[in-house]
Amino acid sequence: MASSSIHQDINVAQIAADIVCEFLEVAFHQILYIRQVYPPGIFQRRKKYNIPVQMSCHPDVNQYLQDTLQTIRPLVEKGEVEKVVLNVTNCQARPLERFVFEVTPPVQPSVNDDSYLLRLEQALRxxxxxxxxxxxxxxxxxxxxxxxxHVYTQDSAAASLEQQQLVQNFPWVEADSDSLRMPNARIIPLKTMTSNVIKMQLYVEEGDKTGR
Structure with a gap:
């Protein structure tokens, strides 16, 4: 009985990590399109969560996003990722907007009922x-x-990322303070959800865009 329970917990963690990373990939592409970080011409319309979404066709952008999510997936599975941030910066590397995804596992994760995943898809939509x-x-x-x-992890996860980047040749570096500083930023809540698989909150930190 104990072995079965542990096996179920592992499966739920794996499912949650897959769902989170897949969603983040869709969300990142959509943010880059909506905020016009890249020209509309590099995006193609596709369908996800039963709605139209925009996905980049630029190989370098896509590879960066895929490599990022591939390296953090094991940390998401272990519950070691506190938040993932898409940081929009100007040409001087000054942060202008930060789309913050806070991800936490539920107290009692479960996928015993298929309706949980259906409701989860509705929430992600x-x-x-x-x-x-x-x-x-x-x-x-x-x-x-x-x-x-930017990925915010528990301290114990830093060594794991260093090991992965040696294997996958994908460099992670500690963010410097200038890339995080946004004086007088305003916070715009966008969405919060709680499910039996994952809990997530999304908000935007918006800084001064006038260059002052």
Whole structure:
């Protein structure tokens, strides 16, 4: 009986990690499109969570996102990722917007009922739809912006990331304070969800875009 319970917990953690990383990939592409970090021409319309989404066709962008999510997936599975942030910066590397995804495992994870996953898909669809309208809540970005992904982990996870980057040749570096500093930033809550598989919250930190 104990062995069966442990096996179930492992499966739920694996399922949750797959769901989170798949969702983050969709969300990142959608943010890059909605906030016009890249021209609309590099995106193609596809379908996910039963709604249209935009996915980049640029190989370098796609590879960066895939490598990022591949390396953090084991940490998500272990519950060692506190939040994942898509950081939009100007040409001087000053942060302008930070899309913050806080991810935590539920107290009692379970996938015993298929309806849980159906409700989870509905919740993730609501997240994407909220991203679709975030443009109206944010100031216009300047020209020549770029982005990076920041991952906040428990201290014990740092060594694991270093080992993975040696194997996968994907460099992770500790973020410097300048890349995190956003004086007088305003916080815009977008969406929160709680399910039997994952708990997630999304909000935007918006800094000064005037260059002052």
């Amino acid at each position: 609501a997240f994407v739809l909220k991203i679709n309208v975030c443009d109206s809540m944010l100031d216009t970005l300047p020209q020549d912006v770029t982005f990076s992904i």
